[in-house]
Amino acid sequence: MIRLLGYFFGIGAVFFLLVAGGIAWYLERTAQDLPDYQVLANYEPPVTTRVHASDGSLMAEYARQRRLFLPIQAIPNLVKNAFLAAEDKNFYSHPGIDIEGVARAVLVLAKGGRMQGASTITQQVAKNFLLTNERTFDRKIKEAILSLRIEQAYSKDKILELYLNEIYLGLGAYGVAAASLAYFDKSVNELTIEEAAYLAALPKAPENYNPFRNTDSALERRNWVIDQMASNGFINVAEAQEAQDKPLKVDPRPTGTYLASSEFFTEDVRREIVDRYGVDALYEGGLSVRTTLDPDLQAHARKALQHGLVTFDQARGFRGPVTHIDVGSDWGVALGKVEPLADVPEWRLAVVLSTDSERVDIGLQPQRGVSGARGAEREIGTIALPDMKWALRLNTKERKQNVRTASEVLTRGDVVYVESKGEGTAWLLRQPPKVQGALVSMEPQTGRVVAMVGGFSFAESEFNRASQAYRQPGSSFKPFVYAAALDNGYTPASVILDAPISLPDGNGGFWEPSNYGGGSAGPSTLRLGIEKSRNLMTVRLAKDMGMDLVAQYAERFGIYDKLAPYLPMALGAGETTVLRLVSAYAVIANGGRSLQPSLIDRVQDRYGRTILKHDQRQCAECNVSEYNGQPEPELVDERNQVLDPMTAYQITSMMEGVVQRGTATRVKEVGVPIAGKTGTTNDEKDVWFVGFTPNLVTGVFIGYDNPQPMGDGATGGGLAAPVFVEFMKHAVEGKPPVEFKVPEGMELIAVNRKTGMRAEGDGPDVIMEAFKPGTGPADAYEIIGMDEMASDFGTGEVSPEAEQAIVQGGGGGLF
Secondary structure: OHHHHHHHHHHHHHHHHHHHHHHHHHHHHHHHOOOOHHHHHHOOOOEOEEEEOOOOOEEEEEOOOEEOOOOHHHOOHHHHHHHHHHHOOOOOOOOOOOHHHHHHHHHHHHOOOOOOOOOOHHHHHHHHHHOOOOOOHHHHHHHHHHHHHHHHHOOHHHHHHHHHHHOEOOOOEEHHHHHHHHHHOOOHHHOOHHHHHHHHOOOOOHHHHOOOOOHHHHHHHHHHHHHHHHHOOOOOHHHHHHHHOOOOOOOOOOOOEOOOOOHHHHHHHHHHHHHHHOHHHHHHEOOEEEEOOOHHHHHHHHHHHHHHHHHHHHOOOEOOOOEEOOOOOOHHHHHHOOOOOOOOOOEEEEEEEEEOOOEEEEEEOOOOOOOOOOOOOOEEEEEEHHHHHHHHEEEOOOOEEEOOOHHHOOOOOEEEEEEEOOOOOEEEEEOOOOOEEEEEEEOOOOOEEEEEEOOOOOOOOOOOOOOOOOEOOHHHHHHHHHHHHHOOOOOOOOEEEEOOOOEEOOOOOEEOOOOOOOOOOEEEEHHHHHHOOOHHHHHHHHHHHOHHHHHHHHHHOOOOOOOOOOHHHHHOOOOEOHHHHHHHHHHHHOOOEOOOOEOEEEEEOOOOOEEEEOOOOEOOOOOOOOOOOOOOOOOEOOOOEOOOHHHHHHHHHHHHHHHHOOOOHHHHHHOOOOEEEEEEOHHHOOEEEEEEOOOOEEEEEEEOOOOOOOOOOOOHHHHHHHHHHHHHHHHHOOOOOOOOOOOOOOEEEEEEOOOOOEOOOOOOOEEEEEEOOOOOOOOOOOOEOHHHHHHHOOOOOOOHHHHHHHHHOOOOOOO
16 A cells, blocks of 8 residues: 555656646746846836926927826825725735736636736736737736746836836826826826826726716726725725715816917927927927927917907908808707817807897807707807998908998808907907918027917918018018128218119119109118118119128028029018018127027926027036125127127117108007018018017018918008017016117217218207217218219219109108
């Protein structure tokens, strides 16, 4: 018997050794194909890039996987405990695998059941980072081996950090930080017990516990997690009961652009980041981008430009409704399907319900987030005839005429835009303008763009007319012609002939430019030429200097990359952008130093290291540890001097005259010292105004996307300048007026602004003109262009028309 037992024991031992060897061989073979778990030490998950305004306001987020990486130290214990209770309560005590769970899974599998989970957090890290999601025995064994190795290589906190930042939790959010924002619009530090528990309920199957589609299941799962938190001692029973009694209140955070009115600005920032660092860095790199945008100025820039475009457009009449729908028994459903301009929240879509001669009754489209389902309560309003009076001028394809009644403008079923009048249910009729425009505002000392609007509505058209549209600047280019002259021997008191001129056009004909409105003024100072925007004077001045010099200065200022040296270019016939022109004016405003316009102050990588900084000025003593009576530190500015500072002041003073006496007198309404210049191109296709104080440069452009005449009388002073005024009034509000600083060494001499000669007294034509050292008013009256003019006409005499212009003057000037 003993021998038999020994025999069976021997067989059993051999069998055991064979099985053990087989298992060992299997495990060894399986382990050979395992991925390298050490890569987790250098793991950099795709992280959301965030773009902020200068005050820290969130402008936009970009990500393929919405994730914000948080180190374990920054994750509150409440959140960690919620996930531990739901997923792995023994996480801090097990070796990486749950022995009981594994045995249970093997037993179920041996009985023919499905492969079960029983995964610890460590196993989930192994699966999510290193393995596939296939449900096979081999994968589970690999997962267990990797988990044991991971536990040997990394701390528990590191493993939990990887898990909490990697898991997908629904609504496009990866990791607890992104999920907290996605579901509750708050940081993880602000989460309550019930909110943390709901997030911890999601890892197994986020879609099964969707708070909107599966509310009951989500609530049940959340309360189960709260029970687990209480049973594991993470919270007490009273806290658990209070949390379970609360509803499942989810407040999703919007995606895309968050700061209203900044869409054009934000899109240009996005393009710049892609150009600098690539698409992957934007959508996965976790960059922190601090922009130059001032949200307050941006909002008012958008408002001012939209007001100017709407005012111009409404003067051209009503072009008809947005669309037409069948009103039926419930108009709300059909109206809800019409897409509004999402970035013009002041306007709402409405459907006409009835009309008579004096009013229109309308139904309002439900606002975003408000139910538009059939049977929901509808909002009703009224448009009185005086509030749609501009639309009595019909300008539709079918009818172009003036009418007298509201019912002749709109009919039942018409869908239109309206804006609240602020008086009960009274509304104003609106229509998106066809004309477009742009506004850019910049700090002249740094080139920081504080506001940029690229059109009426980004939702309507993403084309940025501030940075992408190349248009003719017209007379707003003239200051750079005059600056070139002042930098090369001319003075503001130099006299140029403003009279007809005829020049060969190179094709056998003649080019004969004219002043706006016709006529000419005879001999005039450079100051008058810029104040009244004389075309004929500007052409003569450019001809006298040589267009090669003008082109050189235009390129030096960055207005053009390459300017053809032809005389029409002196009148702004080349094409540039609003951003480039405003940057050029900023060079004048800052005393002639070159600058690089920037929408970005700095960029930091995912670790907080600064990888881009716009301001490159050096300050060796700005970071001293203590004050010992030393002088204030100075910023060392090594930028190139594009223009003589004295020249910059002279042209600034001349452009102050444009505002005080010239083509932009309405800008005086701003109430502070401003220099600027209007611009209007041929046939009134483009109108401009660019102006500046010592601290802010702003440029406005208005024109159709497909250039076409805007009508007689459309000028920079009449259309663009009012937009500038509306914006700048707000920009300078509450700030003391600042005078333009006169450079040291300049001499101010009283001259007659019309003749340029030295003057006595203080008459209306006497001004204090700025002269560089060694220059001053001419001792004798000299007119540049007289000899050239006589030769142009082929005789030694001046034509009768020109003689009359010289003696009497004739007005005019391109505004």
